[in-house]
Amino acid sequence: MMFGPILIREWLVAPRRARFYVQRVVFVLALFSLVCTAWALMAGIQQVRNIGDLSRFGALVFQIVVPLELIVTMFLAAITAAGSISHEKDKRTLILLLLTRLTNFQIVIGKLAASLVTIFWLILAALPLLLLIALMGGVTDAQVGMATAVIVVASWWCGALANMVAFWREKTFQTLAITVLTIAGWLVACEAIAADTIPGIEAGWATVLSPIRALWSVCMPITSTAALPIGLSPALAHCVLGAAVAVLLSGITVARLRVWNPSREIRPKAPDQDEDYALASEPLPGAVEAAEANREQSRGWKVRAPRKMWNNPVLWREVRTWAYGRKLLFIHLIYLALFAAAMVAIYWSVSTGVALERSRLADELIPVTARILAPFFVVSLVIINALAVNSITNERDGQALDLLLATQLTPPQFLFGKLLGVLYVTKEMVLLPIVLCIYLWWQGGVSGENLAFVIGGLVVMDIFAAMLGIHCGMIYSQSRHAIGTSLGTLFFLFLGIATCMMIMMSFRGSFARQLPPFLAIILGGGTGLYVAMGSRNPSPAIALSAFGLPFLTFFAITSFILRNQELTVFSVVVVAYGFATLAMMIPALSEFDIAMGKSRSVDED
Numbered sequence: 001m002m003f004g005p006i007l008i009r010e011w012l013v014a015p016r017r018a019r020f021y022v023q024r025v026v027f028v029l030a031l032f033s034l035v036c037t038a039w040a041l042m043a044g045i046q047q048v049r050n051i052g053d054l055s056r057f058g059a060l061v062f063q064i065v066v067p068l069e070l071i072v073t074m075f076l077a078a079i080t081a082a083g084s085i086s087h088e089k090d091k092r093t094l095i096l097l098l099l100t101r102l103t104n105f106q107i108v109i110g111k112l113a114a115s116l117v118t119i120f121w122l123i124l125a126a127l128p129l130l131l132l133i134a135l136m137g138g139v140t141d142a143q144v145g146m147a148t149a150v151i152v153v154a155s156w157w158c159g160a161l162a163n164m165v166a167f168w169r170e171k172t173f174q175t176l177a178i179t180v181l182t183i184a185g186w187l188v189a190c191e192a193i194a195a196d197t198i199p200g201i202e203a204g205w206a207t208v209l210s211p212i213r214a215l216w217s218v219c220m221p222i223t224s225t226a227a228l229p230i231g232l233s234p235a236l237a238h239c240v241l242g243a244a245v246a247v248l249l250s251g252i253t254v255a256r257l258r259v260w261n262p263s264r265e266i267r268p269k270a271p272d273q274d275e276d277y278a279l280a281s282e283p284l285p286g287a288v289e290a291a292e293a294n295r296e297q298s299r300g301w302k303v304r305a306p307r308k309m310w311n312n313p314v315l316w317r318e319v320r321t322w323a324y325g326r327k328l329l330f331i332h333l334i335y336l337a338l339f340a341a342a343m344v345a346i347y348w349s350v351s352t353g354v355a356l357e358r359s360r361l362a363d364e365l366i367p368v369t370a371r372i373l374a375p376f377f378v379v380s381l382v383i384i385n386a387l388a389v390n391s392i393t394n395e396r397d398g399q400a401l402d403l404l405l406a407t408q409l410t411p412p413q414f415l416f417g418k419l420l421g422v423l424y425v426t427k428e429m430v431l432l433p434i435v436l437c438i439y440l441w442w443q444g445g446v447s448g449e450n451l452a453f454v455i456g457g458l459v460v461m462d463i464f465a466a467m468l469g470i471h472c473g474m475i476y477s478q479s480r481h482a483i484g485t486s487l488g489t490l491f492f493l494f495l496g497i498a499t500c501m502m503i504m505m506s507f508r509g510s511f512a513r514q515l516p517p518f519l520a521i522i523l524g525g526g527t528g529l530y531v532a533m534g535s536r537n538p539s540p541a542i543a544l545s546a547f548g549l550p551f552l553t554f555f556a557i558t559s560f561i562l563r564n565q566e567l568t569v570f571s572v573v574v575v576a577y578g579f580a581t582l583a584m585m586i587p588a589l590s591e592f593d594i595a596m597g598k599s600r601s602v603d604e605d
Contacts, residue, residue: 004106010114023118024125027072031065031129033520038064038503055137062130062139063219064502066147068495069126070215073119073151075491077159078183081115082175083480085166090397090479095262104257109250112163119155123148146235147218153242154211158183160249167253170263171325172483173390177383181334184379187212188341197348207234214238312413314404318421324387324394332428335383339432342376346436350443369445373436377458378494380429381465382487388422388469389486393479396594405592415470415588422466430462453570464577465490468533471584474594475536489532496525496550500557518554525550533584537593541583545576552576 014020038061047053088094088111097107130144162179169175189198190210196203207213217234232240310316317323346369354368395401404414423430434455441451469486476482500518526547534542556572559565587593 004110006110007113027122058136059138062133070151073155074158077119077155078162081159081162082166084115086172087480104254108253116159150215153239157242157246160246164249164253168260174327176386177331208237312417314417345372384426385465385469385490388466389473392473457573464581467581485532522550545580545583
C-alpha cells in the first residue's frame with residue numbers, strides 16, 4: 001500500500017483488540033440512548049398523532065445527535081493522533097522509524113491514517129442510526145450524507161493538526177495543549193466572524209470556516225439560501241476547505257519531519273572546548289597552577305552554586321524548574337489570546353446591556369454571559385487536566401518514578417507536590433477565569449453572592465480536574481491510555497452536561513417529569529465514570545462518587561434552569577465534585593500505588 005507498513009500493521013492488529021468492537025458498540029448505544037430519551041420526553045409532553053409530529057421529532061433529534069457526533073469525533077481524532085506520536089517519542093521508538101527505509105510520507109501519513117482508522121469506523125457505525133432517524137421524516141438522505149461528510153472532514157483536519165504538532169513538539173503536554181488551544185482559537189475566530197466584528201470578512205464566511213456552523217446549516221430543515229461568492233453550499237465549501245487544510249498540514253509535516261526529529265533536546269552534544277583534558281602522563285611545570293587560576297577566574301560565570309531545595313523536592317521541581325519545557329510560554333500566549341477574546345465578548349455584552357438584563361426561562365435557557373464564559377472555563381479545565389496527567393506519565397516514561405520510590409519521599413509529599421505544582425504551572429488557567437467573573441461583577445452583571453458561588457465552584461472544579469489527571473496517571477501503566485482516559489472522562493462529563501441542556505431546551509419541564517427519561521443516561525454515565533476511575537483501583541468511595549456524580553450534576557442543571565436556586569447549585573457542585581476529589585486523593589495519601597507498566601496485556605500494545 002502507498003501508506004506503508006504502519007497503516008498495514010494497524011489495519012491487521014486493530015481487529016484483534018476487544019476495545020475495537022467495544023468502542024463502536026458503546027458509541028452507537030450512547031447516540032441511540034439520546035434518541036430514546038428524546039422520544040420519552042416528547043411522549044410525556046404531547047401525543048404523536050400523525051406523520052407531521054413524527055417528522056418534527058426526527059428533525060429535532062437529528063439536530064441533537066449530529067452535532068454531538070461531530071464534537072466527539074473531533075476530540076477523539078485530535079487526542080488519538082497526538083497520543084500516537086507522543087507515545088513513539090516517549091518510548092524513543094520514533095528514532096528507530098527514522099533509521100529505517102520508510103520515507104517521510106510513509107511515516108507521517110501512515111501514522112495519521114492508522115490513528116484515524118478507529119475514528120472513521122465510529123462514523124461509519126453511526127451512519128445506520130442517522131438513516132433510521134431519516135426514516136421518521138423531517139430529514140433527507142442528502143442531509144445525512146452531507147452531515148457525515150462534514151464530520152469526516154472535520155475529524156481529518158483535526159487529526160492532521162494534532163499529527164503536525166506532535167511531530168513538532170517533544171513534550172506530550174505541549175502537544176495536547178497547543179492542539180486544544182488551536183482548535184478552540186479557530187472556533188472562537190469563526191464566532192467572531194459570525195458576529196461581524198472582524199472588518200473585511202463577511203459574516204457568511206463563518207458558516208464555511210466553522211465545522212459546527214457548517215453542520216448546523218445541514219441540520220436545519222430550512223436552510224439559508226444565501227449564495228457564497230465561490231458558488232457552493234456552505235457545507236460543501238467547508239468540506240473542500242477542510243480537505244485542503246488537512247492536505248496542507250500533512251504536507252508541512254512530511255517536509256519538516258527530519259528537521260524536527262530528533263529534537264535538539266535528545267541530540268548528542270559535543271563537549272565544551274574549554275574543558276581541561278590530560279594530554280600527558282605528567283603535567284608540565286606550572287600547568288596545574290595556571291589551570292587552578294583559570295578555573296578560579298571563570299568560576300563566577302562558569303560554575304553556579306547549588307540552589308537550595310525545599311522540604312518538598314517534588315513541589316520545588318514543579319515550581320522552580322522548567323519541568324515541562326520552555327515552550328510553555330508559547331502555550332500561555334495562545335491562552336492569553338483566548339482570554340482577550342473572552343474579555344472583548346464580555347465587554348461587548350456589558351456595553352450593549354445584554355449582560356445586565358435578567359434572563360428568564362421563557363426567554364432563554366442559558367444567559368449570554370454563560371455562553372461566553374462556559375467554553376472558556378472548559379478549555380481551562382482541560383489544560384489543567386492534561387498537565388496533571390502528564391506530570392505522572394512523564395516521570396514514568398523517563399524511568400524517574402523508580403528513583404522516587406527508592407527515596408524517603410512520602411506519599412503526601414509526592415501527591416501534594418504534584419497537585420500544587422500543577423496548579424502553579426497553570427496559574428493563568430486558574431486565575432484568569434476568576435478575573436473575568438470579577439469584571440462581570442464590577443460591571444453589575446452578577447451579584448456579589450453569585451460571584452462568590454462561581455469562584456468557589458471554579459476552585460473546586462480546578463482541584464477536581466488536577467486530581468483526576470493525577471489519579472489516572474497513577475492507575476494506568478500506559479501513558480496514552482492514562483492521557484486518553486483522563487481527558488476523555490473530563491471531556492465527556494462536560495459534553496454530557498451540554499447534551500442534557502440541549503435536550504432540555506427542546507423539551508422543557510419539571511425535574512420529576514424529566515428524571516425518568518434521563519435515568520438511562522445517568523446510569524450509563526455512572527458506569528463509564530466507574531470504569532475510568534475505579535476499575536483499576538476499586539473502592540466504595542470511588543464507586544459512590546462515580547454513580548452519584550451524574551445524578552447530582554443533573555440535579556444541579558435542573559436547579560440552574562429553574563432560576564433563583566444559586567445556593568442549591570453551588571452546594572450540589574461542591575459536595576459532588578469535592579467528594580469525588582477526596583475519593584481519589586485519600587487512597588493516594590496512604591501508600592504509593594502507581595502502575596509501573598512492568599507487564600502489558602494484548603489491549604495495551
